[in-house]
Amino acid sequence: MKVLVAAPLHEKAFEVLKDAGFEVVFEEYPSEERLLELVKDVDAIIVRSKPKVTRKVIENAPKLKVIGRAGVGLDNIDVEAAKERGIEVVNSPAASSRSVAELTWALILAVARKVAFSDRKIREGEWAKKQAMGIELEGKTIGIIGFGRIGYQVAKIAKGFGMRILLYDVIKNEKFAKEVGGTFVELDELLKESDVVTIHVPLLPSTKHLINEEKLKLMKKNAILVNPARGPIIDTEALIKALKEGWIYGAGLDVFEEEPLPKDHPLTKLDNVVLTPHIGANTLEAQKRAGIQIAEKVIEILKSKA
Numbered sequence: 001m002k003v004l005v006a007a008p009l010h011e012k013a014f015e016v017l018k019d020a021g022f023e024v025v026f027e028e029y030p031s032e033e034r035l036l037e038l039v040k041d042v043d044a045i046i047v048r049s050k051p052k053v054t055r056k057v058i059e060n061a062p063k064l065k066v067i068g069r070a071g072v073g074l075d076n077i078d079v080e081a082a083k084e085r086g087i088e089v090v091n092s093p094a095a096s097s098r099s100v101a102e103l104t105w106a107l108i109l110a111v112a113r114k115v116a117f118s119d120r121k122i123r124e125g126e127w128a129k130k131q132a133m134g135i136e137l138e139g140k141t142i143g144i145i146g147f148g149r150i151g152y153q154v155a156k157i158a159k160g161f162g163m164r165i166l167l168y169d170v171i172k173n174e175k176f177a178k179e180v181g182g183t184f185v186e187l188d189e190l191l192k193e194s195d196v197v198t199i200h201v202p203l204l205p206s207t208k209h210l211i212n213e214e215k216l217k218l219m220k221k222n223a224i225l226v227n228p229a230r231g232p233i234i235d236t237e238a239l240i241k242a243l244k245e246g247w248i249y250g251a252g253l254d255v256f257e258e259e260p261l262p263k264d265h266p267l268t269k270l271d272n273v274v275l276t277p278h279i280g281a282n283t284l285e286a287q288k289r290a291g292i293q294i295a296e297k298v299i300e301i302l303k304s305k306a
């Protein structure tokens with residue numbers, strides 16, 4: 001059977017596929033026109049957030065049995081069209097949880113200790129010691145919105161920092177909450193009580209602009225808000241207002257309502273915000289895990305259908 005890998009994958013993933021006896025064709029991010037050609041005789045396609053696996057691509061692949069997405073999110077795959085043909089769509093959502101959690105802490109610490117600001121000032125020739133007064137975390141309260149895979153990893157690290165942990169989720173996993181010493185509360189209480197608020201819910205109609213002007217106003221003046229989940233969960237305009245008018249201390253953002261963030265976006269003009277270009281899952285370890293996990297899932301499905 002033939003597997004098309006249409007995005008860069010860790011070398012170990014190629015080994016896993018070849019060792020399982022599959023023929024592997026690799027072409028990095030082909031155009032739709034080229035993809036239509038490539039899929040004609042393949043049993044599986046593996047992609048990342050690119051290229052797009054459209055209905056047209058699926059219709060052009062008569063032998064296709066499985067589409068694998070290394071990583072999280074299926075936005076680039078026409079899942080409905082795949083379903084109609086009985087083609088399975090799989091991803092590897094757990095592969096990057098720890099990496100996203102560690103980036104969350106990088107953002108929290110960068111905001112709390114004004115790391116990015118200080119670095120910018122030094123490069124500009126300024127020794128901005130007085131302006132870089134920071135906040136200590138031990139003994140403070142962290143509010144984790146979304147206590148799933150990533151939220152749990154963030155909580156484990158919070159425990160090491162000696163922080164009190166508040167949790168908000170529609171599903172209350174008391175076993176994991178107990179393990180990290182966290183307490184489930186309502187969203188408004190979490191926002192009012194927390195010194196650090198971090199978001200780990202998926203983007204859904206129920207979470208779009210979950211953090212809006214009203215919610216930002218509930219937060220403490222010295223609170224840090226971090227979003228490594230999805231941009232539209234925060235109302236960006238309201239956040240800019242909050243950061244400019246000092247309703248909160250600062251924010252750390254890995255995701256945005258518009259990505260890539262436009263060059264002169266108002267967020268780039270603010271000193272109390274730390275910005276990263278959606279790099280939560282960008283670690284060697286997460287990429288390796290994502291590749292191997294997706295290869296193994298694809299193999300399992302192909303073997304079950306052989």
Ligand code: NAD
Binds near residue numbers: 097206228279281
């Ligand atoms: P998960 O499914 O394990 O956890 C999400 C949690 O959110 C679940 O416990 C769920 O019950 C809860 N939830 C869902 N809707 C809710 C609501 N309306 N209110 C409160 N809680 C709600 O997901 P995860 O693996 O922890 O990932 C969380 C999010 O992180 C993903 O959906 C993705 O958007 C984002 N993510 C970002 C990056 C990055 O590069 N920055 C990488 C991976 C994932």
